[in-house]
Amino acid sequence: MPSLSNSPAWKQFSQAVLSSPSKPDALRIITAAQLEVDLTTQRSSKELARAAHALLEQQGFEQYRHDLFEGAKINWTENRAAWHTALRAATPPVAVAEAVLTERARLAKFVEEVNACNQYRNVVHLGIGGSDWGPRLAFDSLAGAGTRRTLRFASNVDAHAITAALEGLDAHDTLVIISSKSFTTTESLANAACAIDWLRANGVAYPLDHFAAVTANPQAARNFGINEERIFQFWDWVGGRYSLWSSIGLPIALGLGIEALNEMRAGAAEMDEHFLNAPIEQNAPVQMALSAVANRSVLGYGSFALCPYDARLGSLVPWLQQLEMESLGKATLRDGSTLDVPSSPVVWGMPGTDGQHTFFQWLHQDGKGAPVDFILCAVPDHRHTRHHRLLIANCLAQRAALLEGKSFEQSLKEVTKTEKDPEKAAVLARHHVHPGGRPSTLIVLPRLEARQLGALLALYEHKVFTEGVLWGINPFDQWGVEFGKRLAGDIERRLDALGSDPAVSPYDPSTAYWVRKLASR
Template identity: 75%
Template sequence: MTSLANSPAWKDFCGAVKTSEIGAHALRILDAAGLSVDLSTQRHSADVETAGKQLLKAQGFESARTQLFNGSPINWTENRAAWHTALRATEPPVAVAELIKHERERMLSFVDQANAKNQYRNVVHLGIGGSDWGPRLVVESLTGLTGRRTMRFASNVDAHAITAALDGLDPHDTLIIIASKSFTTTESLANAACATDWLRAGGVKRPLDQFVAITANVKAARDYGIDNDHIFQFWDWVGGRYSLWSSIGLPIALGLGADVFAALLAGAAEMDEHFLTAPIESNVPVQMALSGVANRSVLGYASFALCPYDARLKHLIPWLQQLEMESLGKSTTRDGDTLDVPSSPAVWGMPGTDSQHTFFQWLHQDNIGAPVDFILCATPDHRYNRHHRLLVANCLAQRAALWQGKSYERALEEVQRTEKDPVKASILAQHRVHPGGRPSTLIVMPRLDAKSLGALLALYEHKVFTQGVIWGINPFDQWGVEFGKQLAGDIERRLDALGSDPEVSPYDPSTAYWVKKLAGS
């Protein structure tokens, strides 16, 4: 049995992390692809740096990174490549260059024709998970850059989502995009059926003429009735949650422009180059990954919070939740053994400063708390300078408070200014003590534009990949998701029994009860 916990490299890393200085230490800011990443309040020392390099070596990081970029089957449970880096490379690898360039040219030609004809003032994108969060994040984060079309997204199978997305639009000037890698996704196809009915009810005689499919299953899209010219392909070597860079990015090009999509790819490609070539000690995704592993597996933090201090980045949180938790939410290593150290923190968060009035109390004074990734734009895209100063001040203050904390002596001194009773003052001071020493990372973007956003997303992709290598797990499959889908399909068939007594013995008593209770609903 392969044991990470008992490996010499892991023991050295744990020891170095636990004995590293936890007070304020030297400034540690790394730069990559235009982003500045401040790791000054993460555990670090010369010993941590040395041990981190040895851990990466022991876990085969260099080889795994090479496999990622050269298209080897790094997704070993499905025997597939995970070649999303090829999609944004300036010169894609020869083996897939023609495929990538051809499909991108088709997609951009479709956008150019739609623009030239002034078609599709409205676009409704139907996808879920990786087919939704990426394009939704980019479109809604960068909408202020342009506004050629009204862009709406519907992912949830709850019909309130699709009806809200269609509400108030002109059926004759609306394009429906079905984004599904397999073209069997229940939610997307159910919503597409609603959209078809809506178009037909609005007087559109040939609804499927206003549909586009983005899929790896071209035949299924054709069988659905979508014209070949409206089908855009990506491939099984593109993971769903890494598919933003493929034809899944069509709504970005339609809503924001082809130049914005190109800049997004360029920012990601620049981060790819940094990840591939920068030395370990200055490699930002690698250093963020090592800090993440230290926080989760050594220091015991079960979660981390993502707090972008830019309201436009609200969808970055669910995007990263999927990337981190679907990629790393596993406990089986490559050889089939159970991983013997904690992995995959839960990811949660909210944009600042709303987050400060929601959960920062817990971050500051809970017994354990959680690390925080702060994200800040140096330059805003509005003219309200005081608002931006307030935003920056709050971001930096919260981060400083989490690290510095507040001692009992300092709290007592504050309380004694107004409370003269020494017993009461002592009690009240205890309530104002902040433990401090809580790790965080600050990522500063020059401004929120397509290039910086592309670099940011690729940064997190490579951080997650590196953590997967260290933990020895496959970050590119999602068997837990697939199991839930299988059960849902079976339960739906039983619910369709329309009042008869469906056979529900395979289920636990509670599930069986509700299947019977809700059958025919």
Template identity: 60%
Template sequence: MSLTNSPAWQPFAAAASAASLRGEQLRLVNAPGLRLDLSAQAHSPALQDASAALLTQQGFDAARAQLFDGGNANWTEGRAAWHTALRAPVPPAMVAGAILAERERLRQFVRDADAAGRYGCVLHLGIGGSDWGPRLVTRALRHGSTRREVRFASNVDSHSVADAMSRLDPHDTLVIVASKSFTTTEPLANAEVAMNWLRDAGVADPIKQVVAITANVEAALNLGILPDHIFQIWDWVGGRYSLWSAIGLPIALALGTDAFDQLLAGAAAMDEHFRTAEIADNAPVQLALAGVVNRSVLGYDSLVIAPYDSRLYHIVPWAQQLEMESLGKVATADGSPTGVPTGPAVWGMSGTDCQHTFFQWLHQDSMGAPVDFILCEQPDHAYARHHELLIANCLAQRSALLRGKTFDEALAEASATESDPARARVLAQHRVHPGGRPSSLIVLPRLEAFTLGALLALYEHKVFTQGVIWGINPFDQWGVEFGKVLAKNIMRELDSPQTSRQDPSTRFWIDAISRKH
């Protein structure tokens, strides 16, 4: 049955449409490592009651329990989505042995490298979930002491890997090949380039400087990688949720095992909050409900992530993958359509750069988009006035989106500098801001490994909750797989032109490019 035909949907949609969006009431939710301010999201007692009824109808409690218990959360592929087990202080008994063993192997590898003074440089080759998480964390936390230079290459465009290898010492570089399946085109193609780079530099045995992180151990062994240089992840770890596994090795190498452990601890604390907090005080659930209201009722088709901390630069593409590879699907468990849009396009930029790039559109476009503002109370630099300016800009932009500016206010402003009443009225029209635009404010006390882990887990559980509400599976990615299959077919045709059922444009370019090779 589609969501729109379900008993709880119409009361929810009606309450959301009628709810206030003017921020008359302070709405703070306290969670481990952060505070969530939802004052600028739609809210009313009726919406709160309707939300609880919708969650009950959609089986939220059972779905959440299944997520933590290793049940069939990824129901289209018939497996668990057990990323919470990876960061649990005491993992579930069924997987505790494997998780703790790999966790200790990772720590020991880093300890040995530190003790021997090995690997001043790390070249991490992954893509998607094997890349964005480690890239985000190492960039965000490198204001502390970094032990190694870590470079990332993901794109199959070799400009990417060539740039990453530039100015690295091949004799002191560890190459990490991160691929769950160990069949993914990009990391394997880039690994070949990196191996040749090591070989050309005179490294006697390049394979000894290569580490694999994969669920396909046999494939890594077949490539010649040493058994003690292979770290395992498991089938029940989704790629975009794999940061917490051995995929986090570059984080531990760059920042130390203590920082990696604190990252896991922050996420685990958010897990416990999500698992136990009442719905009204549950930060991921409340953030998810706001997102459902904005997308499926109010009709906003995108979400802006605006971290007012330049160290969180990579949280935008990380969140893009998390949300846009998980949501936006149309089929529910029984195959029926949801009947409502199920995911926004996610985009953004760090502040204050974003204000000089697209905030004009956010303020005065006929629709605009909701914004997640992210802010740290305390900086890790000595320029207090700069941080005050950053905070002031963040709060001002959020306030302007919420309050807006009426025609009368704009007219009074224009009339103060324009003597011609007719021209003042024209100018006033250009200065009107609709206001009433939704946003959330996420405030971390300081950007540290613990608080960053909590922030990332907040978004993970938000996406999971939205999947439950919409009745879709947030853990598969059939669109990605479809494109991969087509790419393999085209590669075969580029290698050996043949008759195929391609559209005219694709056929033209296959023929044109294959003739030049």
């Protein structure tokens, strides 16, 4: 079997990308689940479209997509399905329907009961990674529409996080949720121990009565002491970073209402239908993935920037960092060989217009720059029309400037209006040159509501899945994360036992030095 770079379809795709114009003329906008995805400024041509079809066929895209929705074990290194689409389907697949619908009903009943009793004005959510970013993003994005409860998040093992989350709350009116797929996550359990101490110190006689758990390991939650009726399950066929649609959405239901969680699921399910049934040329996740692979593996961009022009979407950046970089940050193919083209760009960014005053200088005039995903809401949820008009103007202007650039001749013409010395004008004009031809995607939401947010997240999930297929890597494992966890556990044991067991020889000199030095503090 030839390497990817030597395969016929890849060679055709690469050549087509390089020969396609960097400033396309034809408008290319795809409507998907109420979102409009503008790919006009990405590489595009008839030859590239044909080559993309050939590459998708060579890499087995149709079969992988079918397997995703059918619950096949597409997470091949862990011999598991990745069946997050089943969690948001109105009618889940038969094989998991009873389990999914039962947990949905249990969660809804719990929320209804605590609402009816007006319990828990405060909810503290303890999770990390995939158990944290999804609920945190949803709450940050949608809280402007009104919240039922104060909702706080603590993920980091740094105790400053949990103490800040608990500060000022009434312990007797606080529910603590531990969200952990394995229920062995160091950070979440360490923070839970702090929360128990805090509850007890504030006069709560039975702290564990103020806990709920969301986990794929309910027995461990029982052993921890959490009431059976407050343990909500998901399953090993749900990846952590894809688990928002499961009972991991409990804090969303408590903070924003069960309707918000259900609407998010409905929007994601709508995007699932689009991804499954739309033709390739009009399939938004597929076309975004093809552009991403072209930008990274052919054009050599090492990163891409995410710039939502909506302050409420600030948490979308770290959410997508985890989704993209934990899913695609690997280079081993199914047969154990090494991928021989670049994959997994670095994901970074922040909301506009703050980003314009932080890193857009680099985007515009660095020698290489980076592609950008711009996200915009057509209608705001405030009455300040000029603010929104300014936001739209800035978003569209930055995107246009990245594409069009500014030539030396244009710059010189501008500079000579104030600098009459020809030599000085020529030097100064070179500082005003913008290369242009820089790719971007614009995603426009009608407005930021739960359904549209769910569709947006599913759009990126399917984009990442398609990238994994195109590169031939497994987007559902994270062995690098597991390796680091194991080392951290070993070092913690050595820190605890250093007085009796000073052996730190397995580590490099720097690590051994700091283990010895910091253990003495």
